Amino acid sequence: MAGTDICVIGAGSGGLSLAAGAVQMGAQVVLVEGAEMGGDCLNTGCVPSKALIAAAEAAAAMRGAGRFGIGAVEPAVDFGAVKDHVAGVIATIAPVDSQARFEGLGVRVIRGWARFVSPHEVEVAGERIRARRFVIATGSHAMVPDVPGLAAVPYLTNETVFALRERPEHLVILGGGPIGMEMAQAHRRLGCAVTVVEAARALGREDAEAAAVVLARLRAEGVDIREGAAAVRLRVPAGGGVEIVLADGQVVTGSHLLVAVGRLPALERLDLAAGGVAFDRRGVTVGRGLRSVSNRRVYAIGDAAGGAQFTHVAAYHAGIVIRQAVLGLPARLRDDHIPRVTYTAPELAQVGPTEAEARATWGARLVVARAGFDHNDRAQAMGEAEGFAKLMVVRGRVVGATVAGPRAGEVIAPLALAVSARMKVSALAGMVLPYPTLAEVAKRAAGAYFSPKLFDNAGLKRVVRFVERMIP
Ligand SMILES: Cc1cc2nc3c(=O)[nH]c(=O)nc-3n(C[C@H](O)[C@H](O)[C@H](O)COP(=O)(O)OP(=O)(O)OC[C@H]3O[C@@H](n4cnc5c(N)ncnc54)[C@H](O)[C@@H]3O)c2cc1C
Numbered sequence: 001m002a003g004t005d006i007c008v009i010g011a012g013s014g015g016l017s018l019a020a021g022a023v024q025m026g027a028q029v030v031l032v033e034g035a036e037m038g039g040d041c042l043n044t045g046c047v048p049s050k051a052l053i054a055a056a057e058a059a060a061a062m063r064g065a066g067r068f069g070i071g072a073v074e075p076a077v078d079f080g081a082v083k084d085h086v087a088g089v090i091a092t093i094a095p096v097d098s099q100a101r102f103e104g105l106g107v108r109v110i111r112g113w114a115r116f117v118s119p120h121e122v123e124v125a126g127e128r129i130r131a132r133r134f135v136i137a138t139g140s141h142a143m144v145p146d147v148p149g150l151a152a153v154p155y156l157t158n159e160t161v162f163a164l165r166e167r168p169e170h171l172v173i174l175g176g177g178p179i180g181m182e183m184a185q186a187h188r189r190l191g192c193a194v195t196v197v198e199a200a201r202a203l204g205r206e207d208a209e210a211a212a213v214v215l216a217r218l219r220a221e222g223v224d225i226r227e228g229a230a231a232v233r234l235r236v237p238a239g240g241g242v243e244i245v246l247a248d249g250q251v252v253t254g255s256h257l258l259v260a261v262g263r264l265p266a267l268e269r270l271d272l273a274a275g276g277v278a279f280d281r282r283g284v285t286v287g288r289g290l291r292s293v294s295n296r297r298v299y300a301i302g303d304a305a306g307g308a309q310f311t312h313v314a315a316y317h318a319g320i321v322i323r324q325a326v327l328g329l330p331a332r333l334r335d336d337h338i339p340r341v342t343y344t345a346p347e348l349a350q351v352g353p354t355e356a357e358a359r360a361t362w363g364a365r366l367v368v369a370r371a372g373f374d375h376n377d378r379a380q381a382m383g384e385a386e387g388f389a390k391l392m393v394v395r396g397r398v399v400g401a402t403v404a405g406p407r408a409g410e411v412i413a414p415l416a417l418a419v420s421a422r423m424k425v426s427a428l429a430g431m432v433l434p435y436p437t438l439a440e441v442a443k444r445a446a447g448a449y450f451s452p453k454l455f456d457n458a459g460l461k462r463v464v465r466f467v468e469r470m471i472p
């Protein structure tokens with residue numbers, strides 16, 4: 001039986017960050033992976049989706065070139081070659097997450113599925129590993145809802161959609177969350193007909209005004225988005241493909257179906273009962289330090305920990321556990337400063353609470369300051385002046401920010417710092433940014449916070465008139 005300081009289960013975004021950090025600080029680390037090194041993000045999530053989106057953006061640019069006085073053309077999309085591009089991006093990044101790289105760092109990598117055999121041992125590939133600490137970093141799977149007929153129709157998930165080499169004639173997407181909307185626009189731009197069937201509101205977790213900016217563009221590009229549309233039955237029609245009957249009796253048909261209605265933690269192989277590790281449908285039950293409430297040797301990070309499901313959150317979790325399990329220091333999760341981006345065009349970025357969430361917490365103490373991209377000269381030059389930035393400000397400090405518009409995911413960066421460092425809005429308003437940049441929208445929103453105080457202030461006007469008379 002092998003013994004080690006830390007046994008990390010799962011070599012995805014969270015597990016790799018933890019293993020790399022812990023081993024480089026001097027801990028003995030065993031890393032166990034049952035499938036591909038790199039996990040969801042590299043193989044079936046962030047990386048392939050953003051590579052597909054980049055190809056789709058190129059196609060959209062060709063169609064939209066006319067507005068610049070350049071002849072617009074309908075691109076000839078070779079769907080298989082687009083998938084080669086996607087596979088190529090994965091292959092280029094893969095060495096960073098590879099077994100060879102981690103072994104080079106001094107990590108012992110074992111390929112196989114781990115399961116607990118006792119509260120202090122796991123078994124993998126016929127070997128028992130005893131560790132002082134275990135870190136569950138096993139990620140999540142696509143949830144498949146219990147809709148009658150779904151099990152009998154062929155469907156895609158994030159695990160299969162990126163490998164599809166033929167272009168879907170008509171892609172129907174169940175679920176209008178970030179996966180659904182990113183995939184809807186990308187496939188539409190690559191020449192597919194696309195229908196999104198969303199049971200509630202598309203991008204429903206986002207600020208409604210920001211979501212509306214994105215949904216308007218998707219609809220203008222030809223994505224058919226059905227909201228409040230509960231699927232009640234699915235079947236394969238006579239000619240093949242898929243048919244979805246909605247609660248209101250409408251029928252949606254398509255050639256392919258993508259299921260994107262949320263995720264379930266990947267805990268099924270772990271035999272958590274044998275490890276004495278409590279869990280529920282959301283993930284391993286942990287406290288603010290990400291430690292299992294029932295087995296103090298065990299931590300959980302990333303999608304398996306039951307919170308926000310993002311690669312940067314998994315990496316943040318890894319840091320929290322390293323502080324405790326490697327350095328012996330206390331560490332507690334914060335969740336009021338986590339940014340997220342939906343990579344549609346325009347993008348939708350959020351950090352901290354939305355306006356509605358901030359209103360519920362701070363009520364009348366909340367001040368919302370905003371600026372539109374229509375006053376941003378760079379956005380105008382690019383012909384992409386839809387959208388806005390808004391800041392949620394409480395007692396002069398930025399507690400949250402929303403950006404919907406071109407490259408919102410980049411524009412949110414200084415706002416993520418402002419929220420994380422609990423900066424004053426005056427620091428944002430006072431920064432000097434290069435002109436013309438999209439990020440100026442954030443500074444302008446901060447400036448808008450002070451406008452009423454500076455420009456509609458009778459007292460200040462009296463002071464200025466007095467000063468003007470007095471100075472020689
Ligand atoms: C289509 C899509 C697009 C996404 N886009 C983004 C994005 O743009 N930005 C973003 O921040 N996030 C994005 N995400 C979310 C992101 O991919 C996840 O939040 C992230 O991968 C979670 O990391 P993790 O380490 O928890 O799990 P994973 O990266 O999934 O890694 C878990 C690993 O554990 C392994 N494993 C599971 N069980 C066992 C076991 N018993 N023994 C051994 N190994 C095991 C799995 O094989 C897997 O390799 C996207 C997700 C999807 C599906």
Ligand SMILES: NC(=O)c1ccc[n+]([C@@H]2O[C@H](COP(=O)([O-])OP(=O)(O)OC[C@H]3O[C@@H](n4cnc5c(N)ncnc54)[C@H](O)[C@@H]3O)[C@@H](O)[C@H]2O)c1
Pocket residue numbers: 145147174175176177178179180182197198199200201202203204229230231260261262263308309310340341342343
């Ligand atoms: N850009 C990014 O960072 C990014 C991109 C993709 C995914 N992700 C991560 O992956 C997670 C999962 O994404 P997701 O889009 O699968 O899930 P989600 O939970 O965010 O959205 C799922 C949507 O499906 C709807 N839905 C649920 N059941 C339904 C049904 N039976 N019929 C129709 N609609 C139904 C929900 O109302 C919801 O709007 C995200 O929460 C996010 O954390 C991140």
